[in-house]
Amino acid sequence: MSLLKQRIMASAMRFFSEKGYMSTSMQDIANDCGIAKGSLYKYFASKEDLLIEVYDARVRDMYDKAEAIQADQTLQPRMRLIRGTLLQLQYFAELNFSIEEYQDLPMQENGKFIPFCHRLRARQLNYYKECLISAYGQQLEGHVWDVIAVYLGMMKEITQFTNVMNQPLDLEDAAVFIVDRMDDIAAGVVKKESPNLLKSSVITEYVQSGLRGATVTAAEQRRYLFETLTSAIEELTVQNTRKEELNGAVQLLQEEVQKDRPKRILIDILLGHLRSQHELISIIGQIGKLVAKEAVELRSPASQNR
Structure with missing residues (x-):
């Protein structure tokens, strides 16, 4: 350069x-x-291209080094995880770097920055998956996305807390602490055969789409969420008449949200009815957020001028 x-x-x-x-x-x-x-x-070629290259440069070196650690077969898998965790903590602490660091980013759906962020995030998630399965074995694969969420949460909160409080932190101790906790969590979810919190097929598709440079569309997100909802209803320990009632509401909801001009009042009624089954509250909340986002986009000037 x-x-x-x-x-x-x-x-x-x-x-x-x-x-x-x-x-x-x-x-x-x-x-x-x-x-x-x-x-x-x-x-x-443009300011957006400049932003993307600036952003990419700040993380490229980190992941090159992180992948070199992962490829070092002279280290035990657990030590590779500790060193990889330490490397990321060092970069986060030195650069205080995240997407939120910048203000008013170019988040237009037809721009270049959103697909770039998806690729970056997909590479990150794929790397974490390889690291954790390498450290804890293939038996973790069925629970890996839940474990990754905990791993990311610990790194993010420890780094942000020390930055906000201006509190010195021994990053080597922090890396060992995080991996010690991950040992407990990985062993726990495998031993207890805990049900997955995050839908594996959805996260996997997101990662694969991101690595291909594509993004998961709103229609695809809807499909995944409704498939998850239908599966959740099937697993409920309720009478068949209740399942039929819930599935009928799901069918009406699917039909309504797919219309060019969906009726928000009807959608809210159907969401409220489905939410009355407490086991479905989480997935209904996700569907509600997606529908609300699409409604905002539908009311935008750009959408109305199409």
């Missing part, structure tokens, strides 16, 4: 963090680098 390109990316990183993406202009970055604005476009 040329020195000028490095300067441009360093300047962009600082401006995006301090001013926000939307408030930063290419002219700001050009002025900061002491070059003509047109020179920027020799390296980056």
Whole structure:
């Protein structure tokens, strides 16, 4: 990478963090680098392309090193997990880096940044899956996404808590602490054969789509959620007449949300009816959030002008 390109990316990183993406202009970055604005476009086709490369550069090195640790067969699997955890904690602490660090990011559905974030997230989840199964064996595979959620939660909260409280933290101790807890959690879910909290097929499809550079559409999310809901109803320990009643409500709900102009009142009534079966509250909540999001998009000016 040329020195000028490095300067441009360093300047962009600082401006995006301090001013926000939307408030930063290419002219700001050009002025900061002491070059003509047109020179920027020799390296980056747009501001969004510049953001993506800045963002990618901040995590590429971390995952290259993390994957090198995972490939080091001189280390025991548990030690690879400790060192990989330590590496990530070091990067998070030094860079204080997350998507939320930037303000007003370009989140347009037809833009480049959202697919890029999906690819990044998919690579991260796939890496964690490989690390945890390597450390704890294939018996964890059926529960791996639930365990990953706990693993990510611990790393995120420990890092954020110490940053907010400005409290020094020995990251090596933190990495060992996290893996010690993961030992307990992995052993527990395998021994107890706990039911999965996260739907494996949904997460797997999300990861595979992300790695392909695709995104999971709203229609696909709906399909997964309704399949999960139907399966959950089938597993209920209630009378068949109750199952038939719930399945009828699901069918009406599916038909309504697929309409060009769904009736929100009817949807709310059906969601409320299904939510009355307490075992379904979680999945109904997810469907409700997706339907609400689609309703907002439907009312947007861009949608109404189509």
